[in-house]
Amino acid sequence: MEKIEFSRWCLKATWQIGFPPDRKRVSQEYHDHMTDHYEALIESGVERMEARRQVLESMGDPEEVAPLLAAIHKPFWGYFLRFSRIVAIVLLVLALLPIYHYAKDLHFEETPTLRDFDIYSENSYGGDTGRTLLHLSQPDLSFRSDGNRFVITDAALITTTLSDGTSERTTLYIRMKQTSLLPWEEQDVYFDYFPVSAWFSARDSLGNTYPGYMDQSGKDESLLATTGVQSGIFTYTHELWINNFPADAQWVDICYERDGRNYSLRVYLDGGVSA
Amino acid sequence: MSKQRKIRKIVLYLLIFILSAVVICALSNAPSPTAEAAFRRKEKQQMIGPAEIVEILDFEDNRYDHLLISRSEYGYTFFEWNDSNPDDGVLSYQPRSTGATLYCTKYNYEDMSYSQGWLPIFAFTDQPAVSAKLTLTTTQDSETITYSMDAKRSGAGYFLFRWKTTGLRGSDFWLVQQMITGEYSNYILEGTTTATLELYNTKGELVETHQFPTTQ
Numbered sequence: 253m254e255k256i257e258f259s260r261w262c263l264k265a266t267w268q269i270g271f272p273p274d275r276k277r278v279s280q281e282y283h284d285h286m287t288d289h290y291e292a293l294i295e296s297g298v299e300r301m302e303a304r305r306q307v308l309e310s311m312g313d314p315e316e317v318a319p320l321l322a323a324i325h326k327p328f329w330g331y332f333l334r335f336s337r338i339v340a341i342v343l344l345v346l347a348l349l350p351i352y353h354y355a356k357d358l359h360f361e362e363t364p365t366l367r368d369f370d371i372y373s374e375n376s377y378g379g380d381t382g383r384t385l386l387h388l389s390q391p392d393l394s395f396r397s398d399g400n401r402f403v404i405t406d407a408a409l410i411t412t413t414l415s416d417g418t419s420e421r422t423t424l425y426i427r428m429k430q431t432s433l434l435p436w437e438e439q440d441v442y443f444d445y446f447p448v449s450a451w452f453s454a455r456d457s458l459g460n461t462y463p464g465y466m467d468q469s470g471k472d473e474s475l476l477a478t479t480g481v482q483s484g485i486f487t488y489t490h491e492l493w494i495n496n497f498p499a500d501a502q503w504v505d506i507c508y509e510r511d512g513r514n515y516s517l518r519v520y521l522d523g524g525v526s527a
Numbered sequence: 528m529s530k531q532r533k534i535r536k537i538v539l540y541l542l543i544f545i546l547s548a549v550v551i552c553a554l555s556n557a558p559s560p561t562a563e564a565a566f567r568r569k570e571k572q573q574m575i576g577p578a579e580i581v582e583i584l585d586f587e588d589n590r591y592d593h594l595l596i597s598r599s600e601y602g603y604t605f606f607e608w609n610d611s612n613p614d615d616g617v618l619s620y621q622p623r624s625t626g627a628t629l630y631c632t633k634y635n636y637e638d639m640s641y642s643q644g645w646l647p648i649f650a651f652t653d654q655p656a657v658s659a660k661l662t663l664t665t666t667q668d669s670e671t672i673t674y675s676m677d678a679k680r681s682g683a684g685y686f687l688f689r690w691k692t693t694g695l696r697g698s699d700f701w702l703v704q705q706m707i708t709g710e711y712s713n714y715i716l717e718g719t720t721t722a723t724l725e726l727y728n729t730k731g732e733l734v735e736t737h738q739f740p741t742t743q
């Protein structure tokens with residue numbers, strides 16, 4: 253009986269609180285307080301009816317209390333909390349949606365196979381007569397520039413029989429990974445697009461030079477051709493190749509020499525697995 | 528929940544909001560807040576600079592509204608963009624040549640319809656010359672044509688030549704552009720181009736002459 257009366261008092265006292273969760277919480281607090289007070293009076297020997305009357309009297313008129321409680325518990329913070337929670341959750345979900353790309357960043361590359369090198373070369377159209385996946389025995393084929401880390405991950409020499417059926421040519425393939433913690437500074441993926449490797453050049457141990465794709469001084473047959481693909485949120489993979497590469501060259505330097513930068517990675521061409 | 532707890536939670540959600548927004552921006556190549564920020568981003572993408580901005584021109588000439596000119600110890604960088612989207616701007620880099628450096632904005636065939644009939648050619652030099660004369664000589668099928676133009680030194684220290692491009696012979700426009708920019712062209716161009724830059728002092732005396740293309 254007393255619990256119903258306490259609940260009625262709480263309902264009347266809190267109905268003007270604007271934010272429903274606050275209303276419920278305040279009502280519960282008052283109800284607990286009244287119950288504690290009531291039980292204390294009973295324990296001290298007060299009769300039940302008298303104890304209930306004293307508790308309700310001590311709480312005052314709920315009609316007078318209601319506007320006071322509403323003034324204290326304004327609904328703004330409650331609704332703002334609810335709104336900010338929804339926005340944060342929606343954005344978090346959107347940020348986590350491309351989990352596949354994150355996974356690609358974390359993915360450890362398997363050992364490349366000889367068949368991995370099937371990119372935009374004429375080799376794709378002719379018949380291969382021999383492929384050699386090079387051993388990259390150098391400890392660190394990498395350099396850092398402008399917040400990026402470039403590392404040569406794979407290289408291969410591929411011999412192709414040309415369409416006349418008699419002559420052969422050798423193509424050098426190199427795969428290079430670019431990593432940046434600021435993906436928007438990594439590549440321009442929309443307009444007037446060229447990967448930064450288009451400004452890379454090469455030279456071999458025989459003294460031949462291979463200008464980058466963006467350097468018009470290079471003739472088609474001696475270019476360091478390149479293409480690239482976004483291979484993760486933070487990584488970009490470049491594939492570079494030189495057609496008509498001399499098979500007897502011992503090494504090749506992959507260079508970036510522009511606006512004060514001067515980097516060179518030497519790839520030795522001996523050794524490897526033939527197929 | 529007390530007001531303090533609510534505020535603490537709101538701050539937590541705000542942090543989640545900011546972190547998520549940063550990730551989403553990173554994934555979507557978020558637009559640069561200013562044209563200069565777009566320029567700096569392009570520099571990073573092409574691994575050049577950071578260059579000192581020399582001047583920003585409101586460029587009535589062509590496809591783009593503005594042209595930013597900047598220089599570093601090793602070369603000159605040019606950034607063209609439209610107000611509507613600076614991130615779609617085009618960055619070009621021209622390494623310094625000994626004595627003087629030439630540069631022109633680069634067109635594709637598709638862009639030519641936006642041209643107002645002249646090609647801006649810039650000349651940079653450390654010489655304290657006040658005026659300059661640029662002579663372009665193009666040869667096709669053994670026939671040689673010469674184009675000459677004059678320019679005064681700008682306040683920012685360069686010469687801007689306005690080469691009228693209406694009524695030019697055949698591939699002259701593309702030959703000149705390729706010779707100056709030094710960039711690979713998709714088009715087969717038969718012919719040769721040379722340029723001569725003459726620099727004059729305040730008395731109108733010739734102080735220096737430069738030939739292009741320079742021998743490497």
